[in-house]
Amino acid sequence: MGSITNAGYQGVKFVIDTTNNDKPLTLQRTAGTLYKAVAEAGGAIYQVPAGKKYTILGFFAECGFTDQFKIWEHTSSSTAGGTAITPNIFHMTVGDNILVPFYYEVSAGNYINVQLSGNDQVDVVLVGVEGDL
16 A cells, blocks of 8 residues: 655645654643643653654644743653743733644654643644654
8 A cells, every 4th residue: 555645734745654643742721730741642641752753843722811832842741941842932812823834853752841821721732743763
C-alpha cells in the first residue's frame, strides 16, 4: 500500500506513514497550574519519543476568561523555563479564539509546556507531526 501524502500547510509537506504521524496535542483548562504539559488524546502527558521529533505546524487557542499564555520546550513536564517556542506571551480576553500558523521542531525527550498567567482559562490545541529525526 502506498503512502498518503499531505498536501502541506504553509509550504510544509509531510508523507503520513508508519514513521510520520499527525498528532494533535491539547491543553485543557486546569485550575491552579501555572505551567502544564500538553497531552495526547487519551490524556497522557506527551514526551517526544527517543529518535523522533515533534514538528509543530501551528496552534489554536480559546479563552474563557481574561488570560495570557506562552509555549515552552523543556526536559521536564509542567515545569517553568526551558526554551521558548512562542516568542511572545499571547493576551486573550473572554471569547477570544486565535489560530497561529508557525513551524517549530521539538527535540526527542522533551515536553511541551504551556505557561498560564493564573486564571487558567485557556484551551490550546497544537497541530503537528511526530516523525523520525
